[in-house]
Amino acid sequence: MLLVFHTLFLISITHAYTALSDSFLQSITSPDADFNPENGTLLSPILRPRVPGTAGHSAVQHHFVDWFSDELPRWRMEWYNSTSTTAAGAEVPISNLVFQREPPWTKTGQANWLTLAAHYDSKNVPEGFVGAMDSAVPCAILMHVARSIDRYVTQMHDEMDALGEGGTVPMDMGIQIMFLDGKDSFDGEAPALYGSRALTKNWEMKSNLMPLRYPNALSQVSMFVLLDVLGSANPTIPSYFPTTHWLHRNIANLETRMRKINVLESRPSSAFIPQSNDILPQSEPVDDYVPFMERGVPCFHLMPSSLPSNRHTINDDGEHLDMPTVRDWAKIVTGLVMEWLDMMEVWPE
Ligand SMILES: *[C@@H]1O[C@H](CO)[C@@H](O)[C@H](O)[C@H]1NC(C)=O
Ligand SMILES: *[C@@H]1O[C@H](CO)[C@@H](O)[C@H](O)[C@H]1NC(C)=O
Numbered sequence: 001m002l003l004v005f006h007t008l009f010l011i012s013i014t015h016a017y018t019a020l021s022d023s024f025l026q027s028i029t030s031p032d033a034d035f036n037p038e039n040g041t042l043l044s045p046i047l048r049p050r051v052p053g054t055a056g057h058s059a060v061q062h063h064f065v066d067w068f069s070d071e072l073p074r075w076r077m078e079w080y081n082s083t084s085t086t087a088a089g090a091e092v093p094i095s096n097l098v099f100q101r102e103p104p105w106t107k108t109g110q111a112n113w114l115t116l117a118a119h120y121d122s123k124n125v126p127e128g129f130v131g132a133m134d135s136a137v138p139c140a141i142l143m144h145v146a147r148s149i150d151r152y153v154t155q156m157h158d159e160m161d162a163l164g165e166g167g168t169v170p171m172d173m174g175i176q177i178m179f180l181d182g183k184d185s186f187d188g189e190a191p192a193l194y195g196s197r198a199l200t201k202n203w204e205m206k207s208n209l210m211p212l213r214y215p216n217a218l219s220q221v222s223m224f225v226l227l228d229v230l231g232s233a234n235p236t237i238p239s240y241f242p243t244t245h246w247l248h249r250n251i252a253n254l255e256t257r258m259r260k261i262n263v264l265e266s267r268p269s270s271a272f273i274p275q276s277n278d279i280l281p282q283s284e285p286v287d288d289y290v291p292f293m294e295r296g297v298p299c300f301h302l303m304p305s306s307l308p309s310n311r312h313t314i315n316d317d318g319e320h321l322d323m324p325t326v327r328d329w330a331k332i333v334t335g336l337v338m339e340w341l342d343m344m345e346v347w348p349e
Helices: 003-016 022-027 055-071 131-160 194-205 242-260 290-294 323-340
Strands: 076-085 090-100 112-119 171-180 221-227 299-302
Touching: 022 242, 055 076, 055 090, 055 131, 076 194, 090 131, 090 194, 090 299, 112 194, 112 323, 131 171, 131 221, 131 323, 171 194, 194 290, 221 290, 221 323, 242 299, 242 323
Parallel strands: 112 171, 112 221, 221 299
Antiparallel strands: 076 090, 090 171
16 A cells, blocks of 8 residues: 555656756756865855764764855754663764745645755764765755755745645655755764664654645655765766666756766766666665665665775875766756756746
8 A cells, every 4th residue: 555655746746846057057056166175155054073972973963954054044953852872881872953834825734855865974984084075065965956946946846836836746846855864873874873763763653633635744745865974086876776766867967967968077988877777776875864764765775886995094085076076066966956846936037
């Protein structure tokens, strides 16, 4: 029964996805100097050790909170705090941060959420580890995406508000950005997923009072896109899951078109997102999408299949990033979100 529900739902969402025109793609901005690892306003404050419970961790939280409230005040912010117990018995505070924009007409339980996520905590070993690819860069990309789409979202809402109360899946689309905490463990190599597990449980229990379409908060997540380990040159991200293969094809097309009209700057040996019908099993399946997928949420894992050799080492830092690749990811993910949210509707042509 549940499976049927999700399948039908996916089909209706597929129809809302609209490719952007070339001129719209050309208008997508690069994060440029804001991603400078040394002094860029978005990325550099995240490039520091940020183990839960430490001062670095709380400084990065402040960076997200202050930046959104200064730059993007229309995004609603919500904390999801909990406590987890490590395998060694230590209690750690876990704080997920979620920023949302939804249409002005949607009531509680009505919006469907395109959800973009990255974890912001860093591994506690090796000492001094800053996790640039893992996942400071993905967090900065999400900030850039929010900034890039903000005025289009406002315009879309203003234009559609006149049409009434919404009530269809394409009209009631919202976007949320999740900075997840406690992905990495304190006891070893296996990811802990403390933050994503706590959040999915919380939302699954949060029943909607008038469940027209969505029985609980978690079922409002129309797609969970997880960014992880992005920032090294020549990444390849195959399609991992049959349920979201259609989205992989759309992103592959998007990247191909962006390269063709020269809006990307990297010169990889092959496309980041290959045009292929193959679905490859995940090499390292455990990541923050798992608790979402276990509960029936469609998931897309934006993480390379072959992981760079400096992952989980002290060399996963700002100096070892391939900046053209990093900036291109910011543009590609922005394009994906605009296509999902049907932004051609507001493009003047
Ligand atoms: C930021 O650092 C770069 C070197 O990485 C330097 O070229 C640039 O001038 C600096 N920008 C500012 C605003 O300090
Ligand atoms: C959640 O925890 C963070 C610290 O990790 C704190 O700054 C914030 O105020 C807390 N929020 C709520 C609603 O408890």
